[in-house]
Amino acid sequence: MANKKGANAPNAQRDAAAGASSTSSLIICRNKHWRYISSFHGPWLQLPPEILESLAHQNYTQPAPRLIDPAVFYDIVKIRRAVDEASDDAVRASNGMSTTGMNGSLNFLDPFGQGGPQAPKMSKERIYKIRQKAARLLSKAYALDEVAASVATMQSTSSLEEVAQHVLRRDQTDTEAKYVHFFHEKIPSRKVEQYTPLGSLDDVILNLPWEQQGAPLRTRALVQIFKGQFEGAASDLTFGLRIAQKLKAMHTSGSDQLVLAKHYKEEQERWNRNGRDWRHVPRLKDEDHPSSLEQQILFNRAGVYLSIACQNIHAALDGLKEARPKDENGDRIPSTARERDSHQTRLNARKVVKTNAKKALKDYLAFLGYLDYTPGLPVEIVEEITRRINDVANGNKQATIQRNRLIEWGSHSSSGRSTPTVDSTSRQSTRASNSSLEWDADGWPRMPHHKVHQSSALFAEKPIPDLPVFPALEGMSTNKSPFSISTREAVTYHPLLTDALHSLLLAHTLLQTSPTELLRHAHNAARLARLADGYPIFQAARSPARSDWIEVLRRANNWIGLSQPWQKLCRPAPLGNQPEQDATAGAQDGSISAGALTMRNKHNRETEERKRERIKDEAILDAMGDERVVDQETFDKAVRARERRAMEDEEGLSGPLNNGDDTRALHKRWAQDDGKEYPISSDRAEAICRWIKEAPLSMGVRKKRPVKKKKPMADGPGSVTEGLKNMHVHDSSEQVD
Incomplete structure (x- = not known):
């Protein structure tokens, strides 16, 4: 037996080495x-x-x-x-x-x-x-x-x-x-x-001065994320963020930088006022360029906090259903010491979930605060511009506009809309009556400026009042004129913007934000996602958070009540005067009429055998493009998972999220993603779905409110003087006994 074992040992080592080399x-x-x-x-x-x-x-x-x-x-x-x-x-x-x-x-x-x-x-x-x-x-x-x-x-x-x-x-x-x-x-x-190993990065960080340690700290944190060491990654990112903020404060605190910033601000204002060519604006030096290190650290640290929260979901929910017996009055029945320990473990895990989700939300909002958003011109002004353009195009010369200017904005009427004026007399009176308007050098009023907000303002507790309606309500009238213009919403593009928006929604889900409030946040996230366009520098990319959010919506049966599929909400806005959808996709608001759906079903009806073949072919193609497929076993599992998911969608198990419109879009930007996310559910999406279905809003633990300490009365003549100042006499008709 010993000889056999000795003979088999080299073979086992050789097989292990061969397996390692093959993998x-x-x-x-x-x-x-x-x-x-x-x-x-x-x-x-x-x-x-x-x-x-x-x-x-x-x-x-x-x-x-x-x-x-x-x-x-x-x-x-x-x-x-x-x-x-x-x-x-x-x-x-x-x-x-x-x-x-x-x-x-x-x-x-x-x-x-x-x-x-x-x-x-x-x-x-x-x-x-x-x-x-x-x-x-x-x-x-x-x-x-x-x-x-x-x-x-x-x-x-x-x-x-x-x-x-x-x-x-x-x-x-x-x-x-x-x-x-x-x-x-x-x-x-x-x-x-x-x-x-982290040893090489440790040596790099130790041998660099503190002002250069932010980047290697960020790198070491990303490696720790690969290793699952999220606590260490959060610590490195926090330290790196402090370094980046300190360098930013040092860079902007010098008098030379203040003079330089003032100079560039004056140049930009002059360029905006006179329409100056951008080539005449002096270029920034390399040391004066803004840095994106702080944004990178905020985004990565928010992802770390979100991962820590998702890691503790199962610990917060395991055994929760079995450990919730109540008596007739609804009070919890006293349990054993072991059950109390398990309950405390679940409470601690729940606290970790909520705390880290709140930290992730804070960092994502800070990241979005670097990106600007504008709702465009007010709807009243856009409608008036469109009406004037159509009048000129149709030969309507009832109002002659001098100097080929189509619109002049007068004082605001009682309805809040801007009143157009056309003659010089009214122009002079308008200029005298409303000094808040901006005027050109030749005496003509200028178009009103866009209101600019931080992107994070869309997710604040109080919504922005001047946001355009999104998504479009059913039955809203749309201007079919070829000269119609839109409000021109816009957002500053960042390569990580799409992932940050969907991760923010996942963080709100873990915080158990009310479905009504989460629906508002989801609409604003879709609003920004459809506006995000990196042309002509960046291409659209797949987002893991976007695929997880879609999976959460599907598995939770659209618990927030979206009226349209998420892919349709995030579809990029049409370019120019292109219509929002083709004829087969239904109305302008994204809904599909019953008649059009019936006609399309008659033409596209297929047999069960053809449907199974189509689903299998699509599953194989999607599985071949999945980066998680590394061998035959994972390929078979990926194909089966996609087939099962496709059958559920065909049977309508996805509820209102089933995207029934034609996938052939009439318009498609060069940077638009095809929308084919990773169909296999990730561990994070499964954990969040379980949290939605099983996590109670409260665990029956009342939070202790901090007791406000009364300030002791001060002694001495100062307190007497202060008391005399606070004394006053009330005028009253009541008699005093």
């Missing part, structure tokens, strides 16, 4: 595993750096709300510049030829393949210096935004992956090379938590 045959860089990489894909990776920098400056000089967050835009400009320069240095170092030598060899190259004189080789010291410079540039890029820098390095030359390693072979104490090598180190695919 980890794909070896890739660590930065390719980073989360939200798809959010930073887009044409900014291919645009020339000069054009990208010009677009960033133009975006910064625009009045709020800007198209894209300036901090993110300036970061990707600097990342592109650093990665491109580092790529050139890495290629030069790998070739070993100087720049003049490479240019000379190209000049001597003839069409017959006869090269000129051999280019001189660079010395080893020169090659090392070039690689060290490339590592320094990459370190700055990863410090700005490691996700965007990872995407940029993926699109660059493969020589970048070995730059930091070559530098460390000669100098193992190079902190910047260590930081870059951490991202470029080759590890088995999908095994970040197993092959990513």
